[in-house]
Amino acid sequence: MSTQLLYGGAGVALCVLGLWAFLVHRPLLRKLIAINIMGSGVFHLLIALAERDGAPPDPVPHALVLTGIVVAVSATALALVFGRRLDEQGGVPEDER
Amino acid sequence: MNASLPLAVCLPLLGALATTLAPARARALGLIAALASSGVVLWLVVGVWEQGPLRASLGGWSAPLGIALAADGAVAALLAMTAMVALAISIHAGGYFRDPERLRQFWPLWLLLWAALNALFLAADLFNIYVGLELLGLSGAALAALGGGRAALTASLRYLLVGLLGSMTYLLGVALIYAAHGQLDLALLGTRLGPGLVDATALALLSLGLALKAALFPLHFWLPPTHANAPAPVSAALSALVGKVAAWLLLMLWLGPFAAVTQPAAATLLGLLGACGVIWGSWRALRAERLKLLAAHSTVAQIGYLFLFVPLIQGLDPGPERTALLGALLLMALTHGFAKAAFFLAAGQVQQLAGHDRIDALGGTAQRLPATTFTLGLAGVALIGLPPSGSFIGKWLLLEAAIDQGQWWWILPVLAGTLLAAAYVFRVLARAFNQEPTPLHFVTQVRAELPGLVLALLAVAGLGLAAGGLWGLLEPVEIDR
Structure with missing residues (x-):
């Protein structure tokens, strides 16, 4: 139980850290890293939930995490493409910063 | 099992795949996929009409382990509205994107968005909603960036990041629910959820995630730039359908499976946010200088109306009164879907002809584009809520319920929003008919x-x-x- 609590608690801590960094930082790359850390926190928590004392772990949270990782990677890739396009066109317009 | 449920998701998905594989034939393949998807939705609606609510367990696996799709009357109506709006957008897009390269990029993303919309309306479990939301966010952000300018890219990037934040918050709520109940199916959860800290926190997280995507005040900040800078057919889809599905899911969670968790105070808070959205969105629409920006701000207001229903429905037991209010809510959502899509398509037409969409310089549009101006006027009638539009009946029932339940204060945002909507619609129409600028002073003598x-x-x-x-x-x- 304590292992599960440790893993789950670490997940929540990562999640809050990621959220904080996402809200505070302006540069796109930092925002992307922050949102990925937040996502990792959620995945961490889900993995911790899969533990069943002694018995084989619950497969459903594993499936959820797998889906979540795929989605997070695609979204990060799309955001990076947007960032590159913006850079090619001279960056974010001044009034939008 | 009714095959129309999975097919309503699979057909647009297949279409997206086909248009990606054969970009040279994207237009023909895309139109075929759009027609086929609409046909399947028609089949689904007929099925619901004849047999009542439908449910399909994919792969023959039933609820706790498998993933189910479900459609009741409200979902069937929303799917039908989505199909009609989507078909209109599909036809309009063929003429809108002059550049064949753009049209090739448009079709796969657009069909992917449509698949996500259908999947979200049909979803019967919390995780399926997460997957649908991500698909919706990714394809929506990519579509909004099709314009390619710096403003469009910046707005799309912000939209994508906000969407990601919303999905992560939502997923955290899903994790909490799974930890507490070991269950994600909405129908099964409905019997297990109850007042308690874990369920309430989970609902708050789920609602926060969905409210970000639905642009509920004060989380609407990303919507106006995104919708105003996207190509017109995309704006129509984003405003009429994408925001609507997130708002619908939020309302459905509150009034359905999570009804036992919600408190009157929380429902009042949701109603208050809706009221703020109505007034703020309508006011900004009145002050907007560009036609598409006006329409985008008006979307914030129209989404707000839907949340005014929450405090009125929350306390009601199942019965004719509740059904009438749910019907009014649905009617408002459907009317806005049609009207806003029409408004954006017409605004796109004006923009293409005039080369801009500044409201001040719209003079003479009525002479050059009579049908488009008429469309703007008709859509405006629905946005204001004049009879005989659907939103008139919706607002009427909302006002009636507010008076009956002694919660008269909900009348104020409806009246203010309606007056402001009349003002911004007539402002556009007055310019379109080439009249003199509105005088600065209301009273001269x-x-x-x-x-x-x-x-x-x-x-x-x-x-x-x-x-x-x-x-x-x-x-x-x-x-x-």
Whole structure:
């Protein structure tokens, strides 16, 4: 139980850290890293939930995490493409910063 | 199992795949996929009409382990609206994107968005909603960036990041629910959820995630730039359908499986946010300088109306009163879907012809584009809520319920929003008919104008609202006789 609590608690801590960094930082790359850390926190928590004392772990949270990782990677890739396009066109317009 | 449920998701998905594989034939393949998807939705609607709510367990695996799709009457109506709007957008897009390269990029993303919309309306479990939301966010952000300019890219990037934040918050809520109940199916959860800290926190996280995607005030900040800078067919889809599905899911969670968790205070808070959205969105729409920005701000307001229903429905037991209000809510959502899509398509037409969409310079649009101006006017009638539009009936039932339940304060945002909507719609139409600019001063000569104005107000507002007093005046006369 304590292992599960440790893993789950670490997940929540990562999640809050990621959220904080996402809200505070302006540069796109930092925002992307922050949102990925937040996502990792959620995945961490889900993995911790899969533990069943002694018995084989619950497969459903594993499936959820797998889906979540795929989605997070695609979204990060799309955001990076947007960032590159913006850079090619001279960056974010001044009034939008 | 009714095959129309999975097919409603699979057909647009297959279409997206086909248009990606054969970009040279994207237009023909895309139109075929759009027609086929609409046909399947028609089949689904007929099925719901004849047999009542439908449910399909994919792969024959039933609820706790498998993933189910479900459609009741409301979902069927929303899917039908989505299909009709999507078909109109599909046809319009063929003429809108002059650059064949853009059209090739448009089709796969657009069909992917449509698949996500259908999947979200049909989703019967919390995780399926997460997957649908991500698909919706990714394809929506990519579509909004099709314009390619710096403003469009910046807005799309912000939209994508906000969407990601919303999905992560939502997923955290899903994790909490799974930890507490070991269950994600909405129908099964409905019997297990109850008042308690874990369920309430989970609902708060789920709602926060969905509210970010639905652009509920004050989380609407990303919507106006995104919708105003996207190509017109994309704006139509984003405003009419994408925001609508997130708002619908949020309302469905609150009024359905999570009803036991919600408190009157929380429902009032949601209603208040909706009211703020109505007034703020309508006010910004009135002040907007560009036609598409006006439409985007008006979307914030129209989404707000839907949340005014929450405090009124939350306390009601199942019965004709609740059904009537749910019907009114659905009617408002459907009417806005049609009207806003029409408005954006017309605005796109104006923009293409005039090369800009500044409202101040719209003069003469009525002469050059009579049908488009008429479309703007008709959509405006629905946005204001004038009879006989659907939103008139919706607002009427909303006002009636607010008075019946003694929660009269919900009338105020509806009246204010309606007046502001009338003002912003007539502002566009007045310019389109090439009239002189609106005067800066409302009253030019106090002595000459005010007496008449007061009399007119008495005739309309005074006697209309205080008509009851007249009977009070007559009563003693009757007794004397």
